[in-house]
Amino acid sequence: MKKTGKLSIMALAIVAIALGAGFIWLQRTNTDESPLRLYGNVDIREVQLAFRQPGRIAEMLFDEGDAVTHGIRLATLDDQPYRDALAAAEASVLVAQAELDKLRSGLRPQEITQAQEALKQAKAIAVNAERDYQRQSSLVASGASSRRIVDAARAARDQAAAGVASATAALSLATEGFRAEDIAAAEANLAATQAARDQAATALADTELVAPSDGTIIARVRETGSMVASQSTVYSLSLDKPVYVRAYVAEPDLGRIAPGTTVRVTSDSSDKTYRGQIGFISPRAEFTPKTVETTDLRTDLVYRLRIIIDAADSDKGLRQGMPVTIEVDTKADTNARIGSK
16 A cells, blocks of 8 residues: 555656646747847937038028938038139149140250251351361461460360350250150149149039938038038938847847847837848847836846848838837747758
8 A cells, every 4th residue: 555655656746747847848949939029229320411621501401300312412512712723723734734745745846947057057157267267377387377366266166166066966955855754744743733623623522512311301500601611510311221220139038039030120109010130239248228128127138239120111100219129030030040951
């Protein structure tokens, strides 16, 4: 009888252990396969728009709340100083181009002819000076000429010979043209003036402020007539796309998500469900920030992640800072990963 009772107690213990293990297994299975719910806030990118050049604002074309499209003109500066600078730069380019063309072309035919005639004249003078020197030298022996006259004739002959050498060199320069170094310097000067002209053209183009992307003006910082420095904010633009959601996941749930995991995002302001996917998971842990609206505000370590809303779904319903709920269907995502393998 005692033996039978012991066996009954052992059987009941085994059954209890089995039931407990089964319950734990079911609980873990349901936890792993149930959707993961996260909480976060919409994080729309903002751009501070500014002129790259200083000046006086001539136009402010949009107000706060206006929707703008990519490439549309938002504001302009008084561009007259920049137009004047561009005109001066273009004139400098023309001067440098003319100087280079002159060096490349060399002297004009008339200048070469002039050098040739100067050489002929120098040779004629040299021939006459040589004859006069010979004649005066022959008269010294008979006393018809003095040594002083002969020395003067010799000096005139030597001077005429030097004139011939100078005219010959001048003709050679006129025929060969300018040196390669002079042409290279002129080419470099032309390139510098062209670069200055391009800079002036860029500065003139920068007097127009255009929208870098589709978005909504959320702040109009300046008004027409204001003097602004370069990089001074004129507008603040909230970008329409992409729309991000900043959320946090607890460390125990970190293994249930991965970059590329699809999610569903909902807000309290509408019944619409937005599709998205996880694009980034921070490698660094941090404490739960105060802005995360969860049902449990314990300061546990969490990991920040960024969710990218599908472009086809994003609309004005998601606004900057709006609290949202994110559901990650980890079961479907796990099956999809297994199927892909």
